[in-house]
Amino acid sequence: MTSGDGTLLGAIEAGGTKFVLAVGRSPDDIEARHEIPTRKPEETLAEAAQWLEAHGELSALGIATFGPAQLDRDASDWGHILKTPKPGWSRCDLAGYFADHLGVPVGFDTDVNGAALAEHQLGAGRETAGMAYVTVGTGIGGGLIVNGQVVHGAGHPEMGHFFPRRDQSDHVFAGSCPFHGDCLEGLASGPAILSRWGQKLSDLPQDHEAHTLVAGYLAQLCHSLFAFCAIERVVLGGGVVKTPGLIDRVGEMTQLIGRDYLPGRTRQQVVPAELGNDAGLVGGLLLADACRI
Numbered sequence: 001m002t003s004g005d006g007t008l009l010g011a012i013e014a015g016g017t018k019f020v021l022a023v024g025r026s027p028d029d030i031e032a033r034h035e036i037p038t039r040k041p042e043e044t045l046a047e048a049a050q051w052l053e054a055h056g057e058l059s060a061l062g063i064a065t066f067g068p069a070q071l072d073r074d075a076s077d078w079g080h081i082l083k084t085p086k087p088g089w090s091r092c093d094l095a096g097y098f099a100d101h102l103g104v105p106v107g108f109d110t111d112v113n114g115a116a117l118a119e120h121q122l123g124a125g126r127e128t129a130g131m132a133y134v135t136v137g138t139g140i141g142g143g144l145i146v147n148g149q150v151v152h153g154a155g156h157p158e159m160g161h162f163f164p165r166r167d168q169s170d171h172v173f174a175g176s177c178p179f180h181g182d183c184l185e186g187l188a189s190g191p192a193i194l195s196r197w198g199q200k201l202s203d204l205p206q207d208h209e210a211h212t213l214v215a216g217y218l219a220q221l222c223h224s225l226f227a228f229c230a231i232e233r234v235v236l237g238g239g240v241v242k243t244p245g246l247i248d249r250v251g252e253m254t255q256l257i258g259r260d261y262l263p264g265r266t267r268q269q270v271v272p273a274e275l276g277n278d279a280g281l282v283g284g285l286l287l288a289d290a291c292r293i
């Protein structure tokens with residue numbers, strides 16, 4: 001699973017507000033970690049490279065980044081951030097910068113794919129051939145593992161923009177997604193919940209309709225993942241998912257949707273993430289581990 005040959009690996013979880021850095025001899029053993037605020041690319045990347053270099057010679061680096069990002073190894077802009085509203089970051093050559101400055105092989109994926117990889121190998125998705133990691137917080141994102149491999153294709157999954165069927169009692173709120181209004185992110189992300197009910201889900205009483213509505217929309221995504229991808233587990237993480245009772249509600253409602261027809265239903269589970277805030281960073285170390293020489 002993890003080779004741990006004794007050489008030093010580096011990892012970066014690149015986020016919109018902060019970069020989290022780590023070094024370790026194996027993905028399950030973070031020796032040191034450090035956070036820096038995300039500013040302009042030149043300053044942020046230089047500070048990250050400096051911190052990593054100060055820990056000794058790395059054998060490889062893994063980057064789990066915010067998106068959109070170019071993951072296609074054959075593309076001329078592999079390793080770049082693609083067009084983003086974040087000032088200065090569009091077309092930023094993240095992987096190339098560190099390959100040049102550190103002189104090491106670089107593994108590169110999205111933060112949610114990194115977290116999916118980490119949960120699959122070392123967390124709540126252990127011993128499955130297929131699983132999805134879905135984070136529900138400021139936005140909704142997901143990474144998918146099928147037959148043990150992270151799924152890449154024309155792009156990377158954007159599960160937050162799944163279109164759920166609206167609940168029969170719920171047709172007034174327009175949704176908060178700037179692209180679609182009432183896609184899943186527009187209905188069930190932290191900002192959607194806040195703009196609709198004025199409070200966080202965890203602050204609303206347990207008998208408030210918000211709990212059932214949010215769980216129902218998330219359950220539709222889980223059901224679709226089971227139905228489309230024949231995976232065994234959906235691992236849920238992110239701030240909204242910490243709401244007491246939410247994961248159980250999502251699991252029960254997912255089972256209800258799939259009842260009587262969905263093959264393999266008894267093997268399908270909706271479970272909480274195990275690696276918490278470290279998932280992306282551990283994913284970065286796994287990406288590094290996979291490409292070290």
Ligand code: ZN
Pocket residue numbers: 160161177178179180181183184185186
């Ligand atoms: Zn959307």
